[in-house]
Amino acid sequence: MQGLFISFEGIDGAGKSTHIDAVRLAFEATGARVTLTREPGGTPLAEQLRGLVLNDPMDAMTEALIVFAARRDHLKQVIWPALARGDVVLCDRFSDASFAYQGGGRGCAWSTLETLEAWVQTPPVAKNDADSPRPIKPLLTIWFDLPAAVAAQRLTSARIPDKFESQPQAFFEKVAEAYERRAQEDPTRFARINADQTIAAVRSDVLAALVTRGLLKA
Ligand SMILES: Nc1ncnc2c1ncn2[C@@H]1O[C@H](COP(=O)(O)OP(=O)(O)OP(=O)(O)O)[C@@H](O)[C@H]1O
């Protein structure tokens, strides 16, 4: 049995958390079992690493190594077992965020991130497996595309900003460009959602993206 792996991406404040629960409910209504998780995080170790990445100053490569270390633990402890059980795995951010934030935002080389992605996201070889395993990527990535200026306005009154949320608008413009690059590199995986609409309209577009790809019934 092999489950479904869906990730949610976008700059801070784009609206992922607002919509992920509606997607969970929609899948649960079909009788599917859902694992809802997030990155960086999703395991006790990865949540500790999240605390470091979101709060401590460090260079871009250090940041990339930590988010990918957290991802390996998350994959081994949570995502691979859930997919093997046949769950729908809904992940609030995955490796596209590393390309967007550590690559686009912080300037880490794309090729370094590609190498880390290949190492970290490849499952261990099973004893009787003749084929070499391939790095895992989400089947679908729902990308909440929102201008950085609008996201900044939404976040102003929302909460105490962490290290990334405190960055200037120009940082998020670079992060958004890197998301665009990732989407261009893998267009069939990405569903680009115009997040600059009412919450109801965004929700309807998110559910429609799942229906169009045959993952949910209308
Ligand atoms: N379509 C929308 N219109 C107006 N406000 C919105 C919309 N969607 C979300 N918001 C508000 O914007 C803020 C940020 O939304 P949310 O927390 O869902 O974003 P996020 O992408 O999960 O952010 P982060 O990645 O920083 O956690 C919240 O206060 C939320 O209520």
Ligand SMILES: Cc1cn([C@H]2C[C@H](O)[C@@H](COP(=O)(O)O)O2)c(=O)[nH]c1=O
């Ligand atoms: C997976 C991942 C995340 N980040 C950044 C992006 C966000 O600013 C935070 C997570 O906060 P959220 O409120 O849970 O969205 O972490 C990153 O820089 N690199 C990554 O790989």
